[in-house]
Amino acid sequence: MFKFKHESLETNAGLLLVLTMLAISVGGLVEIAPLFMIDSTMEKVDGVRPYSPLEQRGRDIYTREGCYTCHSQMIRPFRDEQLRYGHYSLASESKYDHPFQWGSKRTGPDLARVGGKYSNEWHVQHLIKPTSVVPESVMPNYPWLQSTPLDYSDIGDRMRALRTTGVPYSANAEEYKANVEKFGEAVAKTLHIPDAQKNLIAQAQEGNYDSDRTSVSEMDALVAYLQVLGTMVDFRQYKPEDLVKYR
């Protein structure tokens, strides 16, 4: 008869491996799996939409330049953070982010609600030379963003890739119709993959983010992205206690 003793674990590498994996899996599953099952994980709020082609390219530049290594995009529900950064971040606000940019370190401030806080001109000047507007800043200069034309030739492919992860960019008339119902016509148009390049150029021209209408620069894209961060949900529509009850 096999009698289980601690010693049998210590002397049987195979058994030790299996049971260790089991213990870790239980720990992991208990923490992660319920988030997929519990009804209240995702707050039901209006306004969250996938990024427009220009914003999405700006987001790509944000990750390319490694902004996330110093900036988080996750306002935690603490009073000091709310006073400085604004309303705490909701899970549903990053549902179309692949990968999300929550980050884990703040050398610079949180950017989850930086949209609309500063003017486009401020962002351009700040990105070219941060110390010109914030003398004590330790952020590096990013002058090439203004002088580098944005490569948007593959924007359709990028959106198609995101579509496979579940972001509702529309590839055909049927999906477009579904988006019109879900997001309204104005937004649905920007999510249509066949029109991506046209929409990207139109937004850059109209927004004129870098004060230079002659070309679409990487600066246009990045500023367009920064200016939309955290602005999609209108929190005046919701009572604070309704959001409390999702947790």
Place this chain on the structure above:
Amino acid sequence: MVNETSRTSAQTTGHVWDSDLQEFNNPLPAWWVYGFYITIAFAIIYWIIYPSWPFGKSFLPGVSKVTYVNAEGKEEAWHWNTRAKLLKETQDAAAQQKPYYDKIASLPYDKVTKDPELSSFVLSAGKAIFSDNCAPCHQSGGQGKIGAYPNLTDDDWLYGGSFDKISETLHKGRRGYMPAYAEALDPAQIDALANYVLSLSGLKADAAKAAEGNKLFHSHAAACYYCHGDNAKGRQVVGSANLTDKVWLWADVPGAQDDAGKLAAVKRVIGNGLNRGVMPAWDGRLKPEQIKLLTVYVHELGGGK
């Protein structure tokens, strides 16, 4: 050779390596074992008090509650979570600040500045709001930045420095604009205008060119006087600059090395125009009572009228 194990009575695992290396098989220290049991007991108590185990589509909420005031003004309790706790802390802090904000809201601006207690509240609360929201452009002391952001500590105001005008600027934002003249005028004309603008501030300028610039300034060809006014003192309705004082915002005249640099700085602004003078609107981002407090704070930075 001495048998090492015979020196001690400790129990060993029975393994022997290199004929004399052995492994003790001592029990865990009692403090460690009981410490371990205490952590288990702690976990069980924690499960009871705070939200813990998931089941199905929900989870155990725990017995601890947080009481806050809901939108209808009634007290409401919800199981402990960070959002509920934040709501309660926010409401508690707002209740502490309320007497001050209420007083500021009910009093006219000039009464607020005369009340020493309110003034010190404006100074400390205003500094926090200003540092986060305004300092990125206007700098931490409100001194602004030549070439980009107006100085708030002097008495030169583009849109007016009264309490009401500052409040309007904060609520609705501003958008400064000046057309670019590089294509409408030829270089000689821009040169003449720049000389005239420098002469208005009492700076060194070519008198003949300045006279020509004066004519151009008041002509329909350049039409500078539409916005800057007949006397070039600017019009606060449109936010045009007073060109006759020694305060510079867009043209970095004070920073220029020599007279040629000063002239070039003014010519750049005339040639390229401006569409960068954007002050964001703070309605919706700051609460009305915060904007009123900030109005007083900015007014008291030194230049309020």
